[in-house]
Each structure stands twice: as structure tokens, then as C-alpha cells.
Amino acid sequence: MRKAAALFAVFAAAGLAACGTGNAATLADDGRLKVVASTSILADVVGNVAGDAADVSTLMPSGVDPHTYEPRLHATRDIAYADAVFTNGLLLEPQSLTRTIDATARPGAAVVKVAEDAQRYGFNPIPLVEDASLDTVWLGLKVVTRGDLPPTTVADFRLTAADGPGEASAFVLGTFGTPEVLLNTRDGLDTSDSTTLPVDAHTHVSWAFSAPGVYHLTFASALRDAVAATDVREEVEQTVTVVVGVDAAQAAPGKQVIDHGHVDIATVLEPGASRIVLRGDAPPDADPGDAVVVVPNTTLQPIPPERSFRFLGNPGDETYLLPQAVLGRHVHGELDPHIWHDVASMKAVVNVVRDTLSAADPAHSEVFDANAKAYQAQLDEVDAALRAAVESxxxxxxxxxxxxxxxxxxxxxxxxxxxxxxxxxxxxxxxxxxxxxxxxxxxxxxxxxxxxxxxxxxxxxxxxxxxxxxxxxxxxxxxxxxxxxxxxxxxxxxxxxxxxxxxxxxxxxxxxxx
Missing domain, CATH: 3.40.50.1980 (Nitrogenase molybdenum iron protein domain)
Structure with missing residues (x-):
């Protein structure tokens, strides 16, 4: 029924456009553009740039959720008569509205997705993460060497000490989702709380913490020849601080906060010196003594019922799970469309609106330009007010x-x-x-x-x-x-x-x- 109604609206609007030529000419005779914007927010922004030189209407009334809006007949009619149609873009509008605009907008009318066009004025969109719990730091283990070493050299990572409000574990997931435990404080620390990597290799690791608070994990790493069973380089040791579920600014004031990206606890082996650092995808390395790794509350998970996860605790108990990294950023392929919550982004949108209206009505381009500058001055004041509010x-x-x-x-x-x-x-x-x-x-x-x-x-x-x-x-x-x-x-x-x-x-x- 809904599909049939939508099709009827499209055909009805097409009929209005075909047989209502006289009405459209009358509208054009008053010297004003007919402009349509999808949301109430965007219509207000467009109206401030257009001023009295255009007639601006909104498809979605104030108070309507744009994610669930369904176009009505009057909206289809407005689109059919419009000289310019502005939408937010970045998939904010439902597909039913997007299809209606594509089918109904008359030839020659400008159809503009402002959030997409605003990128040429410096707007930088934010990727949407498919699973919010994955929008965290991905913490692995890595060995970095400089200098000649036997090809059979490996590095042993050991967890030698740990303190914090709960238990800490590190594990990797096998092909069928079965965990392989690398480190676990629940049963005490011994030589089994270790893993071995070839030189110049790294591994993705999942980390679990049973309670919120600050953890200090001390790692030791040493090189050995796996065939000759001899030490290649003396052991180095370093403590890594992990802040779980609490505010890092309060728990570790003055420390560098590492809360996103792919970061490895890396043993760096150089001639005459070795050290353990926090190495990200881009330099410089972070000194573990000056930085903290953050595990946010969004990572909270119930422990699975499978027996293989009992090393984490009882099934259903809560654990903070920093997930094992995946290759590439785990996103939908979409970008966050809610750009209006950054006033500077809307200043870029104002430029897009100004250019579109000026191209549609060159005789009023100076008016649109003056209106845009005046409105951007208002937006500067609002931007400052928001900054002051947060700073308070x-x-x-x-x-x-x-x-x-x-x-x-x-x-x-x-x-x-x-x-x-x-x-x-x-x-x-x-x-x-x-x-x-x-x-x-x-x-x-x-x-x-x-x-x-x-x-x-x-x-x-x-x-x-x-x-x-x-x-x-x-x-x-x-x-x-x-x-x-x-x-x-x-x-x-x-x-x-x-x-x-x-x-x-x-x-x-x-x-x-x-």
C-alpha cells in the first residue's frame, strides 16, 4: 500500500508539472526562485542565504524525524516546481524521498546534497562505525628489529606483573572463534603467561578486563634463537598503563591518551639498545611511561556461555573487551550525516547554498553573497557560544x-x-x-x-x-x-x-x- 501511494504521488506530481505550466510561469514572473529543502534545519539555513530573493519551503515539517519521513503529495508537488532542491545527503534522507526527488525534479533544476558538496569548502566528514564497540584502540603485540639477526630468531613476550581493580586477560580468536589464551592474571602469573613472535612480525590480540579502573601491566621481552636455544639479546621490561571504563583525564592526569587506531606493544631492537614502546600506524612512538591506553565503557560485554571462555569468568558476568583488530577500518561504507552539530561545517554548507542560488539566479548573486556573509557572522557567534558553554x-x-x-x-x-x-x-x-x-x-x-x-x-x-x-x-x-x-x-x-x-x-x- 505504501509503495502504491508513493508511486501515485510521483505520477500525480508529474501531471501537475505537465499541465500546470501557467502556474509555474506566474511564479517565475515575480522574480523569485522556488527553492525546496529536505529538513527544517536545512530550510532555515537556505532561507537565511536566500532572503527575500527566493521562496523557500521545507519538505519535512519541524519536529519530524528525517530518518523515518515519508514524502506526501504536497512535497512531491513542491519538488516538481522547484528551481533548486537541497538535501542533506550522506544517506540522512530515507530512500523513498531520494527516489521521489530523482523522479520528480524538473530538468534543469539544481539538486544538491549539501553535506557532500561542502567538502570542497573544507568540511571533513566522520566515518560511521558499524559496531560502536569496535571504535576503540586495537592493541596488538609486535617485534621491530634493526640490524642483522639469525633468521631463526624469535621474541618472547611475558606478562611479569599486573595490578588493578580486577583481572586482565589477552587472547586471540582462532578460525572457528575458539580463544587461545596468551596472558591471564586470574590464575596467577607464571611462564605460561607468554607468547612468542618471529622478528618483524605482529599479532592482533583481544584484551579483557573484569572491572573498571586503572591497570598496570608489566611486560618483559627477550630475543632468542629458536633453533640454537641461545639468547640473542638481553631482556627488556616496561609497564603499560590501561584505563578501563573511567575518565583518563582524572585517572592519569597529564598522560597522553591512546583511544583509537591500531597500536602495538612493540619490542624495538636496535644495535646496543632495546626498548618496549607503544607503536601506532604513524610515528612517533609513545613512551609507555608517558601514555595510557583507554578501554571505554562501550566495550562492555557479557561473558559468552561457551566453556572455552570460562578463563574470563562466569557466563553472563560483565567484562570490558577491547576487541581483536581487523584488517582495515570496520565501517559501513557510509559517513555520519549529522553535520549540523558542528557550526563550522554549516558555514561550509552556506557557501554551497550561495553558489547554487547564484548559479540559478545570477541577477541576485550579490544579494546571496551578502546574505551568506551576514549569516556566517551569526554562525561565528554561535560557534563561540558553544565553545564557551563546553569550556564552562x-x-x-x-x-x-x-x-x-x-x-x-x-x-x-x-x-x-x-x-x-x-x-x-x-x-x-x-x-x-x-x-x-x-x-x-x-x-x-x-x-x-x-x-x-x-x-x-x-x-x-x-x-x-x-x-x-x-x-x-x-x-x-x-x-x-x-x-x-x-x-x-x-x-x-x-x-x-x-x-x-x-x-x-x-x-x-x-x-x-x-
Missing amino acids: VPEANRNLVTTHHGYSYLGRAYGMKIAGFVTPNPSVQASPRDLMALTRTLENLDVPAVFLEPELQGRSNELTETAAHLGIRVCTIRGDSLDPPGAGPATTYVDMMRANAAQISECLKERTTQ
């Missing part, structure tokens, strides 16, 4: 917890940590593991407040229930839409970002018991 929050409290993972641009632009969310996206039902990770995030980071979109307030959901159980405040954050007229203060993009800034500043300054 103690660094330890700059943790954003929301319903879904849609605020990465806000985090990157303004120094907020996206500490947790109920699900990666709003169309996915929260799993028991998601709720487990959410609860421990709020507890371990002592989060002052969580943030909920206006359209979800007043309804019980996983975030409000978890916050109520822990006595944590629930505050408002605008996500994908402006407030409908009369329903709130954020009826423009500028007002929306100012409202978010005010809530961040007010709600995260200190914890207040609810």
Missing part, C-alpha cells in the same frame, strides 16, 4: 550521553566526549548489552546528566528509566529537527544551537541528585 563545564564532566549515536560532530568540534548512547541509531532496538554498557557508563563516569530529544520527553524509554534508577538528571538536546512554532525556543538553527549550548553548560557543571 569541568573537563571531567564533558561526557555526552544521549539516546543514539548522532552527536559525533559536536564532540569533535567542541571537545565533548561521546561517552554513551542507548543504541547506535534510533531505528535499532536497544539490546541487553547496550543497556549494560549505558548503566556502567553513567556509574563509572559519574555523569551529571543525560540528554533527550524534545520529541521523546514525557515518554518512558531506556535512557530515562536508567537515569531515574541512578538518580541522574534528564536534560534536553535538539537533534535532527527544529522545534515546531510555539513548541519551544529552537525554531531556527541559530536558536537550536544556542539552546543546546545552554543545556550543556547548565546540566553538566555538577551532579545534582534527582
Whole structure:
């Protein structure tokens, strides 16, 4: 039924475009462009650039979730008559709307995906990670040699000491998912807590930690000739600090934080000297004495029921699992479309809108240019207000917890940590593991407040229930839409970002018991 309705809308709009030529000519005679934007946020931005020189309408009314919007007949009609159609792009809009635009936009009309075109003005999109628990550092083991060594040389890695609030383990997964334990503090440390690598080789490793806190793991490494059974180079030792589930800035102040990318605990063997370093994909090496490896709360997992995983603890118990690395970045092949949470990104969008409108109506290009500059000056003020709001929050409290993972641009632009969310996206039902990770995030980071979109307030959901159980405040954050007229203060993009800034500043300054 829905498919049939969508097809009817397309054919009806085509008919309007074919038989309504007189109406279209009348609209053109007033000297103003007909412009359509997909979302209420984008329509407001386009309207500020267009000013009085264009008639701008939105396909999605304020308060509508763009992920679930279905185009109606009036939207199809507006597309058919438009001189320019602006969409966010990066797969924000549902495919039904994208197909309707492709089928309905008249020949010669500009159809622009602003988030994609904005990249030529310096916008840098953020990749979407398919599994949020994989968006962590991948910590392996590696041997790096310089100088001549016998071809049968190998390096032994041993865990010689460990302290922390819980147990630590390291293992690799075989072809059929069976774990091979390399290191495990649960049964004490002995010579079995070791692994051997050929020189100039490395291995991907999964790491598990049973409790939140700071762990100090001391590794020793030595070279030997595997055939002659003789030592090639004397043993070196180094302690690596791992911060699990708590704020690294508080737990290890002043230390370099390693929380993403592929990093190896590497034995570097040079003529006359050997050392253990943290080596990433790009130089320089990190000194383990000056750096910490971070394991976030998003890695929390229940221990599997299979007997082969009993070395981690009892089935169903919680463990923080830093996953074994995979080759390449584990992504959908998509980019995060929620670019408006970074005001500087929207300044790039303004340039795209200015250029598109100027090409469609060269007679008003100076007007569009002047409007764009004036609006970008407003955006500079909003950008500064957001920075000031975040800076007013103690660094330890700059943790954003929301319903879904849609605020990465806000985090990157303004120094907020996206500490947790109920699900990666709003169309996915929260799993028991998601709720487990959410609860421990709020507890371990002592989060002052969580943030909920206006359209979800007043309804019980996983975030409000978890916050109520822990006595944590629930505050408002605008996500994908402006407030409908009369329903709130954020009826423009500028007002929306100012409202978010005010809530961040007010709600995260200190914890207040609810």
C-alpha cells in the first residue's frame, strides 16, 4: 500500500508539472526562485542565504524525524516546481524521498546534497562505525628489529606483573572463534603467561578486563634463537598503563591518551639498545611511561556461555573487551550525516547554498553573497557560544550521553566526549548489552546528566528509566529537527544551537541528585 501511494504521488506530481505550466510561469514572473529543502534545519539555513530573493519551503515539517519521513503529495508537488532542491545527503534522507526527488525534479533544476558538496569548502566528514564497540584502540603485540639477526630468531613476550581493580586477560580468536589464551592474571602469573613472535612480525590480540579502573601491566621481552636455544639479546621490561571504563583525564592526569587506531606493544631492537614502546600506524612512538591506553565503557560485554571462555569468568558476568583488530577500518561504507552539530561545517554548507542560488539566479548573486556573509557572522557567534558553554563545564564532566549515536560532530568540534548512547541509531532496538554498557557508563563516569530529544520527553524509554534508577538528571538536546512554532525556543538553527549550548553548560557543571 505504501509503495502504491508513493508511486501515485510521483505520477500525480508529474501531471501537475505537465499541465500546470501557467502556474509555474506566474511564479517565475515575480522574480523569485522556488527553492525546496529536505529538513527544517536545512530550510532555515537556505532561507537565511536566500532572503527575500527566493521562496523557500521545507519538505519535512519541524519536529519530524528525517530518518523515518515519508514524502506526501504536497512535497512531491513542491519538488516538481522547484528551481533548486537541497538535501542533506550522506544517506540522512530515507530512500523513498531520494527516489521521489530523482523522479520528480524538473530538468534543469539544481539538486544538491549539501553535506557532500561542502567538502570542497573544507568540511571533513566522520566515518560511521558499524559496531560502536569496535571504535576503540586495537592493541596488538609486535617485534621491530634493526640490524642483522639469525633468521631463526624469535621474541618472547611475558606478562611479569599486573595490578588493578580486577583481572586482565589477552587472547586471540582462532578460525572457528575458539580463544587461545596468551596472558591471564586470574590464575596467577607464571611462564605460561607468554607468547612468542618471529622478528618483524605482529599479532592482533583481544584484551579483557573484569572491572573498571586503572591497570598496570608489566611486560618483559627477550630475543632468542629458536633453533640454537641461545639468547640473542638481553631482556627488556616496561609497564603499560590501561584505563578501563573511567575518565583518563582524572585517572592519569597529564598522560597522553591512546583511544583509537591500531597500536602495538612493540619490542624495538636496535644495535646496543632495546626498548618496549607503544607503536601506532604513524610515528612517533609513545613512551609507555608517558601514555595510557583507554578501554571505554562501550566495550562492555557479557561473558559468552561457551566453556572455552570460562578463563574470563562466569557466563553472563560483565567484562570490558577491547576487541581483536581487523584488517582495515570496520565501517559501513557510509559517513555520519549529522553535520549540523558542528557550526563550522554549516558555514561550509552556506557557501554551497550561495553558489547554487547564484548559479540559478545570477541577477541576485550579490544579494546571496551578502546574505551568506551576514549569516556566517551569526554562525561565528554561535560557534563561540558553544565553545564557551563546553569550556564552562569541568573537563571531567564533558561526557555526552544521549539516546543514539548522532552527536559525533559536536564532540569533535567542541571537545565533548561521546561517552554513551542507548543504541547506535534510533531505528535499532536497544539490546541487553547496550543497556549494560549505558548503566556502567553513567556509574563509572559519574555523569551529571543525560540528554533527550524534545520529541521523546514525557515518554518512558531506556535512557530515562536508567537515569531515574541512578538518580541522574534528564536534560534536553535538539537533534535532527527544529522545534515546531510555539513548541519551544529552537525554531531556527541559530536558536537550536544556542539552546543546546545552554543545556550543556547548565546540566553538566555538577551532579545534582534527582
